[in-house]
Amino acid sequence: MKRVAKLRYISTRGEAPILEFDEVLLAGLAADGGLYVPESWPRFDADDFRALRGLSYAETATRVMAPFIGGRIEQPVFERLVRDAYDSFDHPAVTPLRQLDANLWLLELFHGPTLAFKDLALQFLGRLFDHVLTRRGERVTIVGATSGDTGSAAIEACRDREAIEIFILHPHGRVSEVQRRQMTTVTARNVHNIAIKGSFDDCQDLVKAMFADRGFRDELRLSAVNSINWARIMAQIVYYVQAAVALGAPDRPVGFAVPTGNFGNVYAGYAARQMGLPIAQLTIGSNRNDILTRFMETGVMEMRAVEPSLSPSMDIQVSSNFERLLFDVCDREGRAVMDTMVAFRRTGKLEVPQGGMKTIRALFDGYRMDDAQTLDAIAAEHRAHGQLLDPHTVIGVGAARARHRYPATPAVALATAHPAKFPDAVERAAGIRPALPPRLAELMHREERYAVLPNDIGAVKAHVRSGATTERMQ
């Protein structure tokens, strides 16, 4: 293996300091508004991939991520953090493959504590954060807003971590009972749930206002674990490698289809390919918020208002991680990325420079399903092989079926959520209400804890500052 002795990270916009892995982990967004990417891609050769055959998920994860850590975390500690993170999954394979059709496979990414693929990155990230902060004698306060489907992954990642306080705002009475309980029954000392008397947008505005207040931000050392953090991408590379090796890589190429929102997951597939994994095709699945699929069709990325859909985790206006791909197709010229992104913010339109579109289309395809098609597809897939698929996953399966370019290549659709996470849509489509897996069956009986606050920035700041003596709800 050609080990990069100390891999460092550069910003896609070329004007932020070059950082080491642990610094990138804590920084999140780069100071110039860009996203951090490796200075160069570490490469595995065919024997490196063959050597992964038969390894456990944690062992594969350690080997795949090691070059990106660049020696910034001692090997035994790194191995322990990886083992602990993936021990929290309730399938021994962590990300099992399930065959759906002659050449179509489902990669189940939903066996973590919150039943969605974000656990794969966040279970590891929470532990990494805690370790790096503790070593530096620092603490952070993580604040975030959720419409219900993603808050629990951040909470599960941060619970009981010594160096982290976490505050998650959700709109009071506007998230489903299961979603609320997945957050509010986590009664760890450092977890603070706040129900805001307002909408999800109000929650987001409150979080933005806290970050915008420099004094408050510095005093509490505010931080986020959002999807632009490089370490999340890094952790997601692992299951692409694991699945491809199980299906014959490096001696046989594989295609992946990915239900996509912020472009973090599918970009991790691209990163795996840059490391040398033979990925023949990456298909992006979108719902009616189809900015990426329109981009693949027209070559122009155009912002539109977000509309709610049955697959809320893919309801996005722009896909922030796309900038990382843009950087590579701009021949890693930060200036070109900066100009393109600034113009995009101003005009709402983005066109990739000459030749870039050809590079993108050589690997990526786009596919969309509206809500009616999503429901039909859930029913049809259930009839075909008896599997219930959630409304995100079914878009990936649809994308794999509709856009498969190379018939001899296995197609792997990423299952990003467990069907029981979105039971209403699944029941509407297939007439069966998916049962919660055993680890969550207790959810409806556990004690909840959360505060209810008005949509008022003063009240929210005071609550966060006071370290939050949360109210006990029955």
Ligand SMILES: *Cc1c(COP(=O)(O)O)cnc(C)c1O
């Ligand atoms: C977050 C999420 C997605 C979108 O993933 P990105 O990395 O943002 O593209 C898809 N499905 C589910 C269930 C998710 O939670």
